[in-house]
Amino acid sequence: MTEPAAAGLIRETPLTEALGERYLAYAMSTIVSRSLPDVRDGLKPVHRRLLYAMRQLKLDPQGGFKKCARVVGDVIGKYHPHGDVAVYDAMVRLAQDFAVRYPLVEGQGNFGNIDGDNAAAMRYTEAKLTEVAAALMAGLDEDAVDFRPTYDGSEDEPVVMPAAFPNLLANGSAGIAVGMATSVPPHNVGEICDALKLLIREPDCSVDALVAHMPGPDFPTGGVLVETREAVLEAYRTGRGAFRLRARWAVEKLSHGLYQIVITEIPYQVQKSKVIEKIAELLTEKKLPLLADIRDESAEDVRIVLEPRNRTVEPEHVMEQLFRNTDLETRASLNMNVLGGDGVPRVMNLKEVLQAFLDHRMEVLERRSRHRLDKIAKRLEVLEGYLIAYLNLDEVIRIIREEDEAKPALMKAFGLTDAQAEAILNMRLRSLRKLEEMEIRKEHDALSAEQAELQTLLADPARRWKAIAVQIAETQKKFGQATQLGKRRTELGDAPGAVVVPIEAFVEREPITILLSEKGWIRAMKGHTDQLDGVKFKEGDQLRFSLKAETTDKILFFATDGRFYTVGGDKLPSGRGFGEPLRLMIDLANDAEIALIFAHRPGRKRLVATDGGRGFVVDEAEALAQTKSGKMVLNLGDGEKAAFCIPVEGDAVAVIGDNRKLLVFMAEEIPVMTRGRGVMLQKYRDGGMADIKIFTLAEGLSWKSGERTRTESDLTPWIGKRASVGRLPPTGFPRNNKFM
Known part of the structure; x- marks a missing residue:
């Protein structure tokens, strides 16, 4: 690396090199000091400095509030030399319970709302720390973490918080740096603690085992998580993914x-x-x-x-x-790109994030234990000096009264250290009571026991992990599922299937009566009516078909060429006027006519047949056409026409031909097909099929005879096999060879 030019000198440097150096410096500053959170405490520098400044102002959870302007002033004046608006916005977000799962700041005043309204100005609002923030900073005065000089060197600030609370996963984080970004959704702290305890018990456990305790994010605004378990597992295994969230x-x-x-x-x-x-x-x-x-x-x-x-x-x-x-449906991304304990950004999976937190807690435990041991050692040194003084009280008093330099004399006479001699000289006369000596011995014994316990703790990793597990259990008890704050808010739902919204859902259901004239004009009158005498048609035209249906129905038209056509009930022209030609709505062949119209009913089957006596059973759903050209179902032979399309409602079929021969056979003999010519239903020497009916054999065969309905119960003479000839019908059967 070249030496920087002295002041007043000009050093020639290639533009690309100069830009590269400056841009790299900017990029590293953005990544490390602004946009990415630390995996250990889950905080960015601005948040860490905010909390530390509030702690220095003694804005404890049990204390009173102070103006946010005072906090922001301290932050930008002492620790964070950036804009006051940016610092205040960061502070406001830490106080919003709809933005942060476990708020670190308790606000008083207008801190915005879920509608997107901004908070009041900082001069109007007040704030203090929450219990969660206090847990994050517990141990700062006990050498738990390193401190570094602030930007102007006038004070010190913590490099990272001790973090007794797993803040990164609990509150999440989002940020965009140069060439990288981070996005960690919030989770339930009780579930995080369960996963941490599992990781302590089983350091070699898999990410899948951890996800069993942490099944997914827990957002402050609730909602329903609708993501497959496989996708969730893959996201936590790799540290990258997304979660679908619904209202x-x-x-x-x-x-x-x-x-x-x-x-x-x-x-x-x-x-x-x-x-x-x-x-x-x-x-x-x-x-x-x-x-x-x-x-x-x-x-x-x-x-x-x-x-x-x-x-x-x-x-x-x-x-x-x-x-x-x-x-109302969004995707929450997961990109656990965070700063490790070494300050290097990288994408971590769930296990690595949890392990980094535990390693940090281990370091904090060790540092606090050593700090406490140092304090105990100093106090024991003083207490031992006191005890020596009590054992030799008269001589101590004599030395203090008679010696010009009492301190060296005491140190020489009793082998005291400088600190012990100083403490004895500073002792008050009222402390010379016998009771005080007992208190000192009692304190000495207690501190000695604590010292031995801490030394054992530092010497035994298993005991340290057990102590960390106890700390995590305490955090879970304080902030976990049993508390109002810690209850899971986001429901874990199943991944939704492909919901197909049917066309009928967009149509308002209304009753209609469909009229089709002889010349093919169609219209739909509102309501269901049988009074059609007053309905007018074009000159020379008359009613051919009428059908009661709904606007949400699919209306099927069966043509004599064997095709089915489909038109939505809502698409039919209104009943005013004469309607419209049906041929404008469907591509009906010139030599074909409509043989039947009916409303589609899912699951229903129909028997389709030609006038030549061939046919089969088809599911109505198979007859639905998607285009104007219709759907070919019944193939025709030479000279044949499609003539019959009746619902399959019974177990027997009655067929009568133009030759006046009646045949009855079981409906199961007719095959179910989607397209074709079908099978022969009745054999004819001359002519074709006059009519067909499906009925229930046990109820007998009925037909219209004038104004009366006659029923033949004993059909034994006419029962045969399909494609038989049959025999003459019962006496009284209509001469037109029709059942109706």
Whole structure:
């Protein structure tokens, strides 16, 4: 490395070298001193300096509040020479219970809200430390950590906090440095303590075993974590990943079958006002057809009320739309890129982060123990001097009264150290009581016992780990699941499946009566009605089919060419006027006509057949067409037409031909197919099939005879095998060869 140029001299340097040196210095400063947290205490420098300044101001949890402006002034004046706005913003965030899982600052005044409103100015607000912050700094006065000079060298500041509280995982951290970033979501401290205790017991345990105790993040705003366990495990194994988080919602029943959806928790770091604005914007743009209105009824708790468009809308479909289009579903990233104990940034997995915390706690325990041993040794030295003085009290008094230099004389006479002689000379006369001597002996014995225990502790790693486990158990008791603060807020849900919102969900369900005329004009009248005498048609036209359905139904049209066509009930023209030609809605062949219309019912089967007597059973779902051109189902032979499409509701089939021969056989003889010509249902020498009916054999075969309905119970003469010829029907069967 070249020597810097002396003042007043100019040294020629390549631009790339000069830029590289300066940019590297800036990058390292940003990484180490600004953006990345320390794995040991989970704090960035600004947060560490804030807490230390508040401690120096004696803003203890049990004490009173002080103006935030006083704190910020001390921070930027003594420790952190940056802007006061940035320091105050950092302080405000540490006090927001919706931003920090375990707040480190207790605020008094307006510290902002979940709507995104800013805190009041620092001159109006007050603050003090919380118990969590006190736990983070416990042991600072006991040489638990190193100190370094502040930026101007006038004071000292801690390099890292002793951290009796696992702050990095408990409160999380986020930051963007130069070329790297960090993002650690908050977790439940009780679960963290369980994982730490497992790691102490079983240092070789796997990350999966630790995740069994720490199943996922625990966000301050609650919500529902909907991520697969495999994804969670992989994120903690590698230190990188993401967690899907959804708002918590519930359905509130109202009168008359109505309901409303209430959102009580929103995802972490999502501003409630922005979510509501987004939903309102989508409503205005008609991009949320299932939602009618949104209201914000929040007070201290979140309460967002959603009104569905109608009572038939499924709440799951409403929420699925909102999850897809708004921040009611977010992804919380995990990138545990943190500064290690050596100050080097790197990505750690869950086990490495927990182990780094435990190693830091071990170092703190050892340093505090040595510090305490040093204090005990000094105190024992003084107490032993006192005891010598009590044993030789008269001689001590004589030396003090008669000697010009009492201190050297005492040291020489009794073999005292300088500290012991100084302590005896500073002793008050009232301390010469016998009772005081007993107290000194008692204190000496207690300190000697404590000294021996600390020496044993420092000599035995197993005892030190046991002591750390006890400390972690105390932290868990103080801040864990049994406390109001430590209860888990984020629900651990299952990863949602692919929720398919059906088209019907976007359509308001209303009853309609569909009319199709002889010349192919179709319309849908509101409501269900049988009074069709007053319905008008074009000149020379008349009603052919009428069907009662719903706007949410899929209407199937069975054509004589064997094709099925599908049109949504809501897509049909209204009942005003004569309607519209059906051929504008479907690509019906010129030589084909509509043989039947019906509303689709999931799970239902139909028997389709030609006038030539061939057919098969098809599932209605297989007949649904996605395009205007329809779906070919029943293939036709020469001269045949598709003539029948009846629901399969019974166990027997009755077929009658143009030759007036009736055949009855079991429905199970007809195969179920998706497409084809089918099988022969009845054999004919001349003509074809006149009618077909499916019925229940035990109930007999019924047919219309004039105004009456006749039933033949004993069908033995007509029962045969499929594709048989059959025999003449019972006496009284209609001459038109129709069952209805």
